[in-house]
Amino acid sequence: MGTIRKRIILDGLIETPDHPCEYRDEIWTILLRKRPTKAAARYINLIHKGPSPVYAKIKNDTFRTLASDMEFKQRVPEEALIRVLNAYAWHTMAENSENPGYVQGMNVLAALFLYVCKSESESLWLFRTFIQKRCPTYIRSNLDGVHIGVKLLDLCLENIDKPLYKHLRKRGLTAKIYGFASLMTFSACTPPLTEALALWDFYFAQGFHMNILCIVAQLVMIRDQLIKSATPNKLLRTLPPLQSRTLIGLTISFVPRLPDDLFKLLVRHTNDDSIQKYLS
Numbered sequence: 001m002g003t004i005r006k007r008i009i010l011d012g013l014i015e016t017p018d019h020p021c022e023y024r025d026e027i028w029t030i031l032l033r034k035r036p037t038k039a040a041a042r043y044i045n046l047i048h049k050g051p052s053p054v055y056a057k058i059k060n061d062t063f064r065t066l067a068s069d070m071e072f073k074q075r076v077p078e079e080a081l082i083r084v085l086n087a088y089a090w091h092t093m094a095e096n097s098e099n100p101g102y103v104q105g106m107n108v109l110a111a112l113f114l115y116v117c118k119s120e121s122e123s124l125w126l127f128r129t130f131i132q133k134r135c136p137t138y139i140r141s142n143l144d145g146v147h148i149g150v151k152l153l154d155l156c157l158e159n160i161d162k163p164l165y166k167h168l169r170k171r172g173l174t175a176k177i178y179g180f181a182s183l184m185t186f187s188a189c190t191p192p193l194t195e196a197l198a199l200w201d202f203y204f205a206q207g208f209h210m211n212i213l214c215i216v217a218q219l220v221m222i223r224d225q226l227i228k229s230a231t232p233n234k235l236l237r238t239l240p241p242l243q244s245r246t247l248i249g250l251t252i253s254f255v256p257r258l259p260d261d262l263f264k265l266l267v268r269h270t271n272d273d274s275i276q277k278y279l280s
Helices: 002-010 024-032 039-047 055-062 070-075 078-095 106-116 120-134 144-160 162-170 180-184 193-206 210-221 223-228 244-257 260-268 273-279
Strands: none
Touching: 002 024, 002 193, 024 106, 024 120, 024 193, 039 078, 039 120, 055 078, 055 106, 070 106, 078 106, 078 120, 106 120, 106 193, 144 162, 144 180, 144 210, 144 244, 144 260, 144 273, 162 223, 180 210, 193 210, 193 244, 210 223, 210 244, 260 273
16 A cells, blocks of 8 residues: 555556556545445446436536547536436445535546546445545535635645735635635546646545645746736636646645644645634
8 A cells, every 4th residue: 555655646547648547446436445346237227216416406407517628528418427326326325315416526536537437336436435535625505614624724834835825815716716726526526637637646546635735836937927926816717737746746845834733734634624713
């Protein structure tokens, strides 16, 4: 486990644009520490249940999921994404009647698992385990974890680059405005998909809380443009294409620059929404 994490942090998984990593699903499974059992049979049973109570909500989002990525569109049919999300909704609502079954942003998260995994059933159970173990606060009905992440993103930027933070704040640009989508999808909404996957490898190895520092890194990479611009809001409407190795290096370098208490909140926020009281 430690060797895998170290390799991901130092070098990333071996792949090229023409030859993506073929064992990424195995790596994610190992890092999630959960291998699904009887996944195919359980998935078929959920499919046979038909449309869930949130089916219309799911269909309203799936058609626009990673819509500009042609490789994704060729590899993952919209129908497969609908099936997986609908099956997830049935499964989680059966476990807990108060579970919303589906919230905004889950379409993008599930899409990455479908792209990486070798079957729909495998993608469903890895997606479910990921939600339960790595980011349960992010899929609450009110997106509690995302809203906490917004506050933490502002605090992290203020600690890492106070002049940039003040420049953006002065123009009314808070994390809620420029960072919400990146927080909600753990940066999977920003192309290219190959780089987003490499970032997710890093998150699986180090923790998905690191996405917040990765967003700070994206801002730092265009710092000069933002500082010089009289209208930085235009630059932040769409963050620049991801450069995973550069972002990972910057993200790791930011950790020692955060106060210990702030970093502890960062680590906890994807699993513990009680930290909200420390941010009010």
